[in-house]
Amino acid sequence: MNGASEQFLEIGWLLERSRPRAMGLRLGHAAGLFLLIVLLSAYLSNLGGQAARLVNALWGLAMVGLMGAMLLVSYGAYRKAKTEQQRLICIEELIRLRRWDQAAAMLQQMLCRPMRTLQAHVQALIYLSSVLARYNRFDDAIVVQNYLLENAQLDGGTAYGLRLARAMAMLRQDHLVDADRAISELRRQAVSAGRALPVNGGEQPDSPYSLSAGLALVEMYRDVKTGHPAEAVQTFQSALPALREQLGHRVADAYMLAAQAYDRLGQTAQAQEHYEKATLLTPAVELHRRYPETSGLNEKYRAASWPQEVLS
Amino acid sequence: MICAETAINKIRRDLTVGAAVRWSLAALIVAGMLGGPLMDEAGALAMVLLLGAGGAWVALSLRSVRGSQMAAESSTLIAAGQYEQAERQIAQALESFSIFRTTKLMSLHHLAMLRHAQSRWQESAMLCRALLKHKPAALSGMDRASRLMLAESLLELGDLRGAYENLLALYDQRLPLSEALNLLGVQLSYLGRIGAWQAMLIGLPARVPLIELMPPQASARSHALLALAAKKTGRMELYEWLRRRTELLADVRKLCDDLPILGEAMIVD
Numbered sequence: 001m002n003g004a005s006e007q008f009l010e011i012g013w014l015l016e017r018s019r020p021r022a023m024g025l026r027l028g029h030a031a032g033l034f035l036l037i038v039l040l041s042a043y044l045s046n047l048g049g050q051a052a053r054l055v056n057a058l059w060g061l062a063m064v065g066l067m068g069a070m071l072l073v074s075y076g077a078y079r080k081a082k083t084e085q086q087r088l089i090c091i092e093e094l095i096r097l098r099r100w101d102q103a104a105a106m107l108q109q110m111l112c113r114p115m116r117t118l119q120a121h122v123q124a125l126i127y128l129s130s131v132l133a134r135y136n137r138f139d140d141a142i143v144v145q146n147y148l149l150e151n152a153q154l155d156g157g158t159a160y161g162l163r164l165a166r167a168m169a170m171l172r173q174d175h176l177v178d179a180d181r182a183i184s185e186l187r188r189q190a191v192s193a194g195r196a197l198p199v200n201g202g203e204q205p206d207s208p209y210s211l212s213a214g215l216a217l218v219e220m221y222r223d224v225k226t227g228h229p230a231e232a233v234q235t236f237q238s239a240l241p242a243l244r245e246q247l248g249h250r251v252a253d254a255y256m257l258a259a260q261a262y263d264r265l266g267q268t269a270q271a272q273e274h275y276e277k278a279t280l281l282t283p284a285v286e287l288h289r290r291y292p293e294t295s296g297l298n299e300k301y302r303a304a305s306w307p308q309e310v311l312s
Numbered sequence: 313m314i315c316a317e318t319a320i321n322k323i324r325r326d327l328t329v330g331a332a333v334r335w336s337l338a339a340l341i342v343a344g345m346l347g348g349p350l351m352d353e354a355g356a357l358a359m360v361l362l363l364g365a366g367g368a369w370v371a372l373s374l375r376s377v378r379g380s381q382m383a384a385e386s387s388t389l390i391a392a393g394q395y396e397q398a399e400r401q402i403a404q405a406l407e408s409f410s411i412f413r414t415t416k417l418m419s420l421h422h423l424a425m426l427r428h429a430q431s432r433w434q435e436s437a438m439l440c441r442a443l444l445k446h447k448p449a450a451l452s453g454m455d456r457a458s459r460l461m462l463a464e465s466l467l468e469l470g471d472l473r474g475a476y477e478n479l480l481a482l483y484d485q486r487l488p489l490s491e492a493l494n495l496l497g498v499q500l501s502y503l504g505r506i507g508a509w510q511a512m513l514i515g516l517p518a519r520v521p522l523i524e525l526m527p528p529q530a531s532a533r534s535h536a537l538l539a540l541a542a543k544k545t546g547r548m549e550l551y552e553w554l555r556r557r558t559e560l561l562a563d564v565r566k567l568c569d570d571l572p573i574l575g576e577a578m579i580v581d
Contacts, residue, residue, distance in 0.1 A: 063345050093489040248528035307550045310520050
């Protein structure tokens, strides 16, 4: 098997194989067949008499057959598209439940053959980029994200989310110049989106973070990575309400980065407080996996303890 | 502002007309297909009939697609909190004619979603009840989502028995993750209202990760409800842990304004 010999989640191969195939040929076949029937029936009708009556009867039967065949083909296509959609929902749920291995296996299986619709293809590739990032294959994740941003028609929110994820992957891979450029672009987009909002009693956001807490998180990570802890703390303080409102439990990431920034600034009491808050929401081991730069905090600060009833 | 009762009556009328048109067109198409071969003289007429009915079917289907697109857009607007725009989209979808049942029911479902998001529980419950009476196809997921909204609306209206019956009906079904999370949130609210504190704390190692997957506000509210249950049952370490997590996730004052019983959990002794 060609697919079995390929490396698990081999990006180039999966991108090539999964591209939806054009339906032009099948439609061409159907149109050709229809034209053939019309020409044949016109020819036989011209013969007149018995032949014309025979053509009429055959024409009726052919129409019934054609409609039946079209119904069957449409139903088959609908069923296959529906199955594909259900598998995508399943993959999404596996990712949300952090069952990465199962999600990766399903994605490999799904993407190793042409997908039925462009929309499903885009969705599957977005999930693939999440799984690759989870496996620390950030360069591969960036390839998929670039592919999507360059080739797929995405709505504004999805494209923005992908750019955020790509900026985060660039930071993880130390592509700092690219990341900085990407973050500046994201900031520009957030600012212009804020300006485009309708003014209802002066409700336009004064900070891009109120529209995009993700931007605040990426900027904090950049500042922590590039040795600008004061800026990271400033971003955290100004964006905290938005981070809490938009990220939910992922606000733990911001607390962890804030703890790292306070530690760099030598403010150990603040660092302890934020480290504890971060680990109250998410286990320390998971946060250190997401941000390897923070793993040193593990030895310096006390993590929040979780009650036994939740762990067992 | 769309009146719920008017919308329900309109949908009922449109469904009847839609079914009549659908069956009439189907009968004309069959007559057109069989008319030609069976009656020599009626060949041309049968062809005209066939083409006319087929054309009308295609045109009405395209119109239905436009209606379902409008309805689909409204759900995005509701999620983004743009209720006025969503109301306009739904009004247009309700006005447009469709031969397909699901398209019409979908617009009623979106109106119920909008009223639910606006916390207009009475209207939301009325719309969900009307929708469930029409038995939407299980495959569309409308029946589950409507029942879940109905349970929550009834809970907010203080109809605990009605909420319980609808929650019970949902336990028989296999729910996608997003709906399972919604169900868990409504279930915790229900158990909190009836004071079933022990039941709320059953299966915590599985429940807490699920609550973490909820949208931020719902997650904070569920945390606060669990904290209240832990306090009521005297499990103070668990209570403290849940209370502190709630404080990190949301504005506690706003949570207590929305659901006053949470005040007891959030007050530090």
